[in-house]
Amino acid sequence: MRDFAVNRTSGLLVLPLVCVLALFLVVPICLILVVSFWDYNEWNFFPAFIFDNYAYIFTSPVTWATYLRTLQYTVITWVFCTAIGFTVAYFLAFHVRSQTWQIALFLLCTIPFWNSNIIRMISWIPFLGRNGIANSVLLDAGLIDVPLEWLLFSDFAVILAFVHLYTLFMVVPVFNTMMRIDRSLIEAARDAGASGWQTLVHFVLPLSKPGLMIGSIFIVTLVMGDFITVRFMSGGQSASVGRVIANEIALLQYPAAAANAVILLATVLLIVSVMLRYVDIRKEL
Amino acid sequence: MAAPHLELVNVSKQYADTPAVRGVNLGVNEGAYVCILGPSGCGKSTLLRMVAGHETVSDGDIVLAGQNITTLNPAQRGTAMMFQSYALFPHLSVRDNVAFPLRMRGVDQADRLTQADDMLERVQLGSLSNRFPAQLSGGQQQRVALARAMITTPRVLLLDEPLSALDPFLRVQIRSELRQLQRDLGITFVHVTHSQDEALALADQVVVMNDGEIQQSSTAFDVFNKPRSEFVAKFIGGHNVLSLGDRRVSIRSDRMSISRQARDGLFATVVDIEFQGASVLVKSQLDDDVDAVVVQLSDERFFDQPLVVGESVCLMWREEDAHTLAA
Numbered sequence: 001m002r003d004f005a006v007n008r009t010s011g012l013l014v015l016p017l018v019c020v021l022a023l024f025l026v027v028p029i030c031l032i033l034v035v036s037f038w039d040y041n042e043w044n045f046f047p048a049f050i051f052d053n054y055a056y057i058f059t060s061p062v063t064w065a066t067y068l069r070t071l072q073y074t075v076i077t078w079v080f081c082t083a084i085g086f087t088v089a090y091f092l093a094f095h096v097r098s099q100t101w102q103i104a105l106f107l108l109c110t111i112p113f114w115n116s117n118i119i120r121m122i123s124w125i126p127f128l129g130r131n132g133i134a135n136s137v138l139l140d141a142g143l144i145d146v147p148l149e150w151l152l153f154s155d156f157a158v159i160l161a162f163v164h165l166y167t168l169f170m171v172v173p174v175f176n177t178m179m180r181i182d183r184s185l186i187e188a189a190r191d192a193g194a195s196g197w198q199t200l201v202h203f204v205l206p207l208s209k210p211g212l213m214i215g216s217i218f219i220v221t222l223v224m225g226d227f228i229t230v231r232f233m234s235g236g237q238s239a240s241v242g243r244v245i246a247n248e249i250a251l252l253q254y255p256a257a258a259a260n261a262v263i264l265l266a267t268v269l270l271i272v273s274v275m276l277r278y279v280d281i282r283k284e285l
Numbered sequence: 286m287a288a289p290h291l292e293l294v295n296v297s298k299q300y301a302d303t304p305a306v307r308g309v310n311l312g313v314n315e316g317a318y319v320c321i322l323g324p325s326g327c328g329k330s331t332l333l334r335m336v337a338g339h340e341t342v343s344d345g346d347i348v349l350a351g352q353n354i355t356t357l358n359p360a361q362r363g364t365a366m367m368f369q370s371y372a373l374f375p376h377l378s379v380r381d382n383v384a385f386p387l388r389m390r391g392v393d394q395a396d397r398l399t400q401a402d403d404m405l406e407r408v409q410l411g412s413l414s415n416r417f418p419a420q421l422s423g424g425q426q427q428r429v430a431l432a433r434a435m436i437t438t439p440r441v442l443l444l445d446e447p448l449s450a451l452d453p454f455l456r457v458q459i460r461s462e463l464r465q466l467q468r469d470l471g472i473t474f475v476h477v478t479h480s481q482d483e484a485l486a487l488a489d490q491v492v493v494m495n496d497g498e499i500q501q502s503s504t505a506f507d508v509f510n511k512p513r514s515e516f517v518a519k520f521i522g523g524h525n526v527l528s529l530g531d532r533r534v535s536i537r538s539d540r541m542s543i544s545r546q547a548r549d550g551l552f553a554t555v556v557d558i559e560f561q562g563a564s565v566l567v568k569s570q571l572d573d574d575v576d577a578v579v580v581q582l583s584d585e586r587f588f589d590q591p592l593v594v595g596e597s598v599c600l601m602w603r604e605e606d607a608h609t610l611a612a
Contacts, residue, residue: 187339188372192433193360193389202385206376 029265036258045254053259062244067267070240073155073230074223077162081219082212084163085170089211090204092171093178094186106175109168121161121232128152128160153235161233166222170215177211178204213279217272224268288351290315290473291336291441296345298331298497305331307497308345313441313475313490318467320484321477323494324520329477330445332494336475337366337443350440360389365439369446371430373418379405380414383432390437404432408466424455431466441473448483460486481522485509493517510537515610525578526610527551533610538581540606543567543598545590550601553578555592560584567592569600 039048057063088109096102112120127133128151135147150156181204189199227242241264248257289312298306306328313319321329334340336347338359347355354362365386374382380401387397405414408428418426427447434442447463448456464487467474478484484491484505491508493500493516501513512518515526518535526535544550553569556577565587568577578600592598 182370182372184368184370184372185374188366188368188374188433189385190339191337191359191366192386193437194385198389203374 032258032261035255036262038255038258040253040255043252045252053256054263056256057259057263062239066239066241066244069238070224070242073158073162073226073240074220076159077166077223078216078219080159080163081167081170082216084167085215086174086208086212088167088171089174089178089208090200092175093181094204109171112164113168117165118228118232120165121229124157124161124164124233125152128157153233153237155234155238157233158230158238161229162223162226165229166219169218169222170212173214173218174208174211177208181207209279213275216275220271220275221268224264224271289313290317290350291475292348293332293336294346294348296332296335296347297343298328298335298340299343304497306335309497309499311492311499311502313473316471316473317489318464318474318487319476319490319492320488321475321492321494322481322484322520323479325479327494328497329479329494333366333443333445333475333477336441337364338362339366360386363440364443365434365437365441366443366445367430367434367447369449371418371426371450373426373429373433375418377417378414379410379416379418379421379429382418382429383414383436386433386437400436401432404436405429408432423451424459427451427459431463435470435472438470439472441475442467444474444476446477446479448478448480456483463487481520485521493520495520511608513611518608518610523581525580526576527578527607529607534607535610536602536607538566538579539564541578541580541600541602542586543569543580543582543592544601545592545596545598550599551578553598553600555594555596555598558592558594569598 035045036053037049037051038045039050039052040046092102092105096105125132129135130147130149130152132152134151135144138144139147185203185207186199189203194202225242227240227246230238230240230243231246241260245257245260245264248254248260291311291313293309293311296306296309296311297304309332321332323329331340335342336349338354338357342355345355346353349363352363354364359366374385377385380398383404384397384401387400388394392400402411402414405411408431410425410428410432413421413425418429421429427450431447434444444463448459451459460483463474463476476483476487485508488505490502491505492502493508495516501508501517503511508517509521509523512521512524512535515533515535518524518526523538524535525538525541526533528534551571553571555567555569557568559566559568561581563584565582565584567580567582567587569580570577580600
């Protein structure tokens with residue numbers, strides 16, 4: 001009897017959250033799933049139950065090429081974000097001794113985020129452009145004779161913007177994990193004869209794994225789903241899965257866009273579930 | 286007499302403005318079990334960490350086995366430290382934890398794992414070598430930490446409050462195991478503690494510290510029976526410090542007696558009675574002193590003629606039990 005009352009209370013307590021998630025997460029995804037089986041023509045789309053959308057995606061060579069390109073972006077961005085993010089977090093957590101400075105420098109890292117993503121992205125354009133700051137500096141310094149063309153509207157620019165936008169998503173969780181590493185472990189490692197490098201490899205790195213994994217999930221999901229950065233920074237010359245979906249929406253091909261979205265969602269979920277197999281992040285949450 | 290195995294010469298530690306350790310001189314013989322005893326903040330842990338090399342020395346020298354180790358790395362000193370929280374590596378198995386210091390010394394895998402297993406056998410953890418630290422009880426973790434510290438056969442093992450994380454029952458048991466192990470291995474132990482019982486039970490040499498300085502360094506027997514200063518007498522416990530004429534004396538609580546018939550002694554009023562099992566503590570207040578005087582009576586003696594709170598009594602002792610303290 002009492003158990004029942006307790007269950008009912010807890011049921012009521014989780015009800016608001018269930019409603020929010022159902023309304024804003026489950027229902028939209030279900031809608032997308034349903035629409036992905038609909039049919040469409042040049043000016044309209046209508047209920048049906050056909051597999052043509054999926055069949056087209058899987059048979060089109062464009063799909064494979066875009067997925068490959070998107071994965072490429074993801075992997076390269078991940079490598080740079082991880083390397084930079086880990087280094088910054090390590091510096092903040094282990095080399096900055098006073099807590100005041102730690103907090104101050106940490107906030108400094110977040111300042112760019114007071115601005116919108118798009119603004120931060122666009123602000124690269126005057127820097128990287130043909131007559132941009134980077135090229136003028138290099139020309140003036142005599143390091144190059146003609147302006148570098150590949151700085152802007154290229155894969156380089158796309159990756160640069162991604163790394164700039166998303167490194168903090170790696171810094172924050174890794175810093176958080178590092179701050180939880182018992183400092184006496186580091187002393188014990190030194191006591192056992194480990195050098196600074198050995199301590200990093202044998203202790204800091206493995207013990208930071210949960211944070212690295214959380215940051216990696218952020219970066220993978222953000223880059224896989226991105227369409228605006230790729231469009232702006234590649235000058236429309238590169239494709240990504242997100243851009244394909246955005247184009248289809250622009251052409252009112254909603255069922256095709258929905259099918260693409262379902263496949264992208266499945267791909268990202270697959271990648272994340274594989275990542276979670278290797279690291280237990282539950283203790284971090 | 287031979288030079289001490291471990292010697293601290295005028296060792297000081299200065300933090301910003303506050304001195305943590307002031308000019309400590311200490312000699313420790315090889316194979317001795319030394320307890321550094323003192324209240325929290327007295328500098329005992331800082332002193333230990335300076336010997337271990339985890340804290341820089343502001344001034345003075347540390348000499349171990351004839352070698353000045355003041356500025357060496359922790360691993361070059363021939364010391365090993367056992368941390369208060371044990372500091373076991375959570376992502377390594379028990380065996381890998383114990384083998385780790387050997388790994389850092391370049392011992393090959395087969396060899397170091399054999400040695401780790403031997404050491405784990407020694408601390409009776411042979412069957413748990415594949416577990417991870419989180420799967421062990423507090424007492425077992427403590428033994429792993431001990432095994433890891435001893436695997437390199439250090440010249441001196443430094444223990445920072447090794448028993449304080451254990452529950453009282455286990456503490457007494459592990460305490461005797463620690464002493465047994467030290468005797469078997471013949472390694473010099475320097476053990477920091479704030480527990481008087483621990484120091485008296487374990488140590489060949491007790492070093493009492495207060496306010497960054499050594500108050501007394503002698504055998505456990507002497508620290509208890511001939512405390513040098515009022516601080517030592519009060520900190521070690523079981524003593525009353527009284528003013529007799531122009532001198533301060535300490536008298537062990539169990540060497541005092543209480544009489545109802547006023548004779549020649551100190552007059553006092555009983556303010557509290559505490560039953561301890563085998564003995565009874567009678568607290569009484571002198572007219573002219575702020576501290577209560579505690580007399581420990583055997584239960585037989587107390588219940589022969591039980592006292593009550595509020596009673597006027599006379600406190601007595603034999604002259605040879607009154608130990609004069611340094612000023």
